Amino acid sequence: MKAMVFAAGRGERLRPLTDHTPKPLIPVHGRPMIEWHLERLAACGVDEVVINTSWLGDRFPQALGDGSRWGLALRYIDEGAVPLETGGGLLNALPRLGREPFWLVNGDVFTDYDFSRLTRRPAGLAHLVMVPTAVHTPGGDFALGEDGLLHAEGAAKLTYAGIGCYDPALLDDWQQVIGELAPADRDPPRFRLAPLLRAAMQRGQVSGELHAGHWTDVGTPERLRQLEAL
16 A cells, blocks of 8 residues: 655744754654654555655655665655645655555654554545644634534534545546646646545545544644653
């Protein structure tokens, strides 16, 4: 099975730490954040991981190599000086990921989520892991219904944990959904993934689960210090 780790962000809120180190390579408990993901993905049977990069992208192969230490094949995709956002980055990676469902993980989160729980084939177009709304995400992202489906709106929104299983077909109609948000003259296109997810939710094609354990979006020096203190 294949997986993708988002690692192209600049990490502005973590400066000056990210001035010389990409955010997913920032150490947490003595190891780069992304290594925790790679180790757990490999333990669950993932054999190939695509990593998109931008800011200081050359640091990733220097730090991680070819992935053989985890029994993985790492494939790096350099998006250039300006990242393609989540949707554009995923679209750009599809030739590497193929047409079978794959796991997707944000490289800047730290969690005790057990990847062996994550479905390998969503019932619809995506299955997302959600966490309780945190102080730094007061509005939440999506609402989880009693039927296990996610909805763009709802009384008690949860926060997307940056972990999910995706069917590549989610991006089949990206141009129709995104429209003018991704200029036609930009190749590869740059756009966010959220509009595609919301469109699929309207059709009842995105399921979810709640993870009540530990989860941290390592987005600021303060949250990094709190994480290290655990």
